[in-house]
Amino acid sequence: MTQGETVPAAALNWPTMPKPRAGWRLPPNLEDYESTCRTFTWAAARDELPGLPGGGLNIAHEAVDRHAKGDRANRVAIRWRGRRGERRDITYGQLRDETSRFANVLTSLGVGRGDAVFTLAGRIPELYIAALGTLKNGSVFCPMFSAFGPEPVLQRMSIGHAKVLVTTPVLYQRKVAAIRDQMPELRLVILTGEPPAGCDPATTFNLATLMAEASTDFAIVPTNGEDLALLHFTSGTTGKPKGAMHVHEAVVAHHATGRFALDFHDSDIFWCTADPGWITGTSYGIISPLTHGLTMVVDEADFDAVRWYRVLEEERVTIWYTAPTAVRMLMKAGAEMAKGFDLSALRFVGSVGEPLNPEGVVWGQEAFGLPIHDNWWQTETGGIMIANFPSMEIRPGSMGRPLPGIRAAIVRREGDSVVELMAGEEGELALLKGWPSMFRGYLGEEERYRKCFVGDWYLTGDLARVDEDGYYWFVGRADDVIKSAGHLIGPFEVESAVMEHPAVAEVGVIGKPDPVAGEIVKAFVSLKSGFEPSEALRLEILGFARQRLGTAVAPKEIAFADSLPRTRSGKIMRRLLKARELGLPEGDLSTLEGPA
Ligand code: WT7
Numbered sequence: 029m030t031q032g033e034t035v036p037a038a039a040l041n042w043p044t045m046p047k048p049r050a051g052w053r054l055p056p057n058l059e060d061y062e063s064t065c066r067t068f069t070w071a072a073a074r075d076e077l078p079g080l081p082g083g084g085l086n087i088a089h090e091a092v093d094r095h096a097k098g099d100r101a102n103r104v105a106i107r108w109r110g111r112r113g114e115r116r117d118i119t120y121g122q123l124r125d126e127t128s129r130f131a132n133v134l135t136s137l138g139v140g141r142g143d144a145v146f147t148l149a150g151r152i153p154e155l156y157i158a159a160l161g162t163l164k165n166g167s168v169f170c171p172m173f174s175a176f177g178p179e180p181v182l183q184r185m186s187i188g189h190a191k192v193l194v195t196t197p198v199l200y201q202r203k204v205a206a207i208r209d210q211m212p213e214l215r216l217v218i219l220t221g222e223p224p225a226g227c228d229p230a231t232t233f234n235l236a237t238l239m240a241e242a243s244t245d246f247a248i249v250p251t252n253g254e255d256l257a258l259l260h261f262t263s264g265t266t267g268k269p270k271g272a273m274h275v276h277e278a279v280v281a282h283h284a285t286g287r288f289a290l291d292f293h294d295s296d297i298f299w300c301t302a303d304p305g306w307i308t309g310t311s312y313g314i315i316s317p318l319t320h321g322l323t324m325v326v327d328e329a330d331f332d333a334v335r336w337y338r339v340l341e342e343e344r345v346t347i348w349y350t351a352p353t354a355v356r357m358l359m360k361a362g363a364e365m366a367k368g369f370d371l372s373a374l375r376f377v378g379s380v381g382e383p384l385n386p387e388g389v390v391w392g393q394e395a396f397g398l399p400i401h402d403n404w405w406q407t408e409t410g411g412i413m414i415a416n417f418p419s420m421e422i423r424p425g426s427m428g429r430p431l432p433g434i435r436a437a438i439v440r441r442e443g444d445s446v447v448e449l450m451a452g453e454e455g456e457l458a459l460l461k462g463w464p465s466m467f468r469g470y471l472g473e474e475e476r477y478r479k480c481f482v483g484d485w486y487l488t489g490d491l492a493r494v495d496e497d498g499y500y501w502f503v504g505r506a507d508d509v510i511k512s513a514g515h516l517i518g519p520f521e522v523e524s525a526v527m528e529h530p531a532v533a534e535v536g537v538i539g540k541p542d543p544v545a546g547e548i549v550k551a552f553v554s555l556k557s558g559f560e561p562s563e564a565l566r567l568e569i570l571g572f573a574r575q576r577l578g579t580a581v582a583p584k585e586i587a588f589a590d591s592l593p594r595t596r597s598g599k600i601m602r603r604l605l606k607a608r609e610l611g612l613p614e615g616d617l618s619t620l621e622g623p624a
Pocket of ligand 1: 262306307379380382383384404405406407408427504505511514516
C-alpha cells in the first residue's frame with residue numbers, strides 16, 4: 029500500500045481519513061516492505077555511503093564534510109532556535125568549518141584518537157559542533173543530559189575515563205566544580221564562556237578563544253568502521269550505569285533507518301525533539317538527518333505546547349520525531365490548539381522511547397490529520413529496529429514491524445539457548461545480532477555484555493508479543509528499570525544517592541505509573557532509629573536527592589515505611605513495593621524474609 033491509498037479506517041476505528049497534502053505525494057522510500065526485506069543487505073547499505081576519500085569510515089564525514097562541497101554547502105544544516113527567541117542558521121559549509129576548528133582545538137590540546145570527550149550542555153550550537161568535531165578528531169563523543177546532577181555526572185565521567193569535558197560556565201559551577209578533583213583522568217575543561225575566577229588557566233579554557241585561534245582546515249582522522257565513536261550511558265536494574273559503546277560503522281544504520289523508518293527525502297525539514305544527552309537525540313537529533321543532507325531544527329527550550337506548535341508552523345517542519353510523553357502533554361492541551369496553527373507542511377510524525385497509547389496514534393489523526401507512527405529501539409541497538417513505516421497500515425498500540433536487515437523474534441530463554449515462541453505468545457524480544465549500529469560492549473563490563481546474548485541472539489530485556497502479521501506489541505520490561513518521560517532511570521542509582529542521607533536506613537525505588545510521564549520515580553524509605561517521619565524530613569530528603577541526582581533522575585515522591593520487604597538474600601523487593609503501590613496481587617513471596 030502506498031501513502032496515497034486509504035487504510036481500512038473501520039478496522040482502526042479512526043474518525044477521519046488522512047487529508048491529502050502536497051508532501052504526501054512523495055513516494056515513501058520503503059514502498060514494498062516484503063520485497064525490500066528480501067533484497068536488503070547491510071553491505072549494500074554501506075555502499076551507499078562514500079566513506080573517507082582515502083578509505084575508512086567516519087560519521088562526521090558522512091554527516092557534514094561530504095555535503096559541504098558544491099550546492100549543498102549553502103544549505104542550512106542546523107536551524108537553531110534559542111530559549112529567548114534567538115536564531116542561528118548553520119549551513120553545511122559553516123558546520124564543516126566549525127567542526128574542523130573544534131577538531132583542531134582538540135588536537136592542539138593533545139586530545140587524540142580514542143580519547144573520551146564528554147559534554148554537559150543544553151541544546152546549544154556548541155554542543156552540535158563539539159559532537160561532530162570530536163568525531164572528526166577520532167575521539168569518542170559522550171553526551172550527558174544537562175538535567176543530571178553531580179552524582180550521575182561523576183559516575184559517567186569516571187566509568188568513561190573522561191579526558192575532556194565541554195560544558196557551560198553555569199553548569200560547570202553547579203555540577204562539576206565540586207567533584208572535579210574526584211576525576212583525576214579529566215585533563216581539560218572547555219567552557220562556552222569565561223571560566224569562573226579561580227580556575228587553573230592551564231586546564232580550563234574558554235571555547236570561543238580556542239576556536240578563534242583554530243584553523244578551519246582539518247583532515248579527518250582516518251577512522252575505520254570498527255573504531256569507537258560514541259559512548260552512551262544507559263541503566264540497568266542493579267549496579268552502575270552502563271556505557272554502551274558504538275562504532276563509526278553505526279552510521280550505516282543511522283542512514284538506512286532514517287530513510288526507511290522516518291522517510292527522509294532530500295527536501296525535508298526535520299525536527300527531533302530529543303536531547304542528545306539521550307541516544308535518540310544523537311542518532312536522530314544529529315547524525316541521521318545530516319547524513320541525508322537535510323535541514324534539522326533544534327529548539328533549545330523545553331516542552332511548551334504553544335511554543336512547539338509555533339516551531340512546527342514557522343519552520344515548516346515536514347517530519348517530526350517525538351516521544352509519547354510529549355504527545356500526551358499535547359493531548360492535554362487539546363486538538364483545538366493544534367488546529368489554530370498552520371501545520372500543513374507536516375507529512376510524517378514518529379514517536380519513540382516508551383509505549384505510545386493507541387489513543388495517541390488516533391489523536392494525531394484528529395489534531396494534525398496524521399496518525400503518529402510508533403517505533404522501537406534502545407541505547408544498545410543504536411538505531412530504530414521496529415517501526416510503523418509510512419507505507420504500512422498502522423495498528424494503533426503496536427510498535428510496528430522489524431526494519432529491513434533486522435530479524436526479530438519473541439523468545440524464551442532455556443539454559444544456553446532460546447526457544448522461538450509462536451505468534452500471540454508473550455516472551456522476550458530478541459534480535460539477531462549483526463546490524464551495524466549494534467553496541468560493541470559495555471565499557472569495562474565484558475560480563476554484563478556477554479549476558480545480553482544467547483547464541484546469535486541479542487536479548488533486549490523487553491517483554492513483547494508478535495501477531496500473525498509480524499507486528500510487534502510491547503508488554504513491559506523484564507527488569508526493574510524505570511521509564512519516566514521517555515528517559516531510562518536505574519533504580520539502583522537513585523537508591524544509592526538517597527541512602528547517603530543521614531536519616532535513611534533503607535530505600536527501595538520503583539516506577540509509579542503516571543498518566544503523562546508513563547512512570548515517575550518513587551522512593552520508599554525507612555528511617556534510622558532516632559528519626560521520625562515528618563513532612564519536613566520528607567521534603568528534606570527530596571531536596572537532598574534532587575541536589576545530588578538532578579531533576580532528570582531524582583524521585584518525585586517519597587513515602588516512609590517502617591521497614592522494606594527483603595528477600596532472604598537481603599535484596600529489597602522492588603516488585604513487591606510496586607505491587608503494593610498498585611494494589612495488585614503480591615505474587616510469589618516464597619523468597620521473602622520474615623513476615624511481610
Ligand atoms: C527502552 C529503551 C528508543 C531509543 C531511546 C531510548 C522502551 C523504547 C518503545 C516503544 C514501548 C519502548 C523499551 C526499551 N521503549 N521504544 N516504541 N514502545 N517501549 O532508549 O533509553 O535505551 O530505552 O525504552 O523498554 O527497551 P533507552
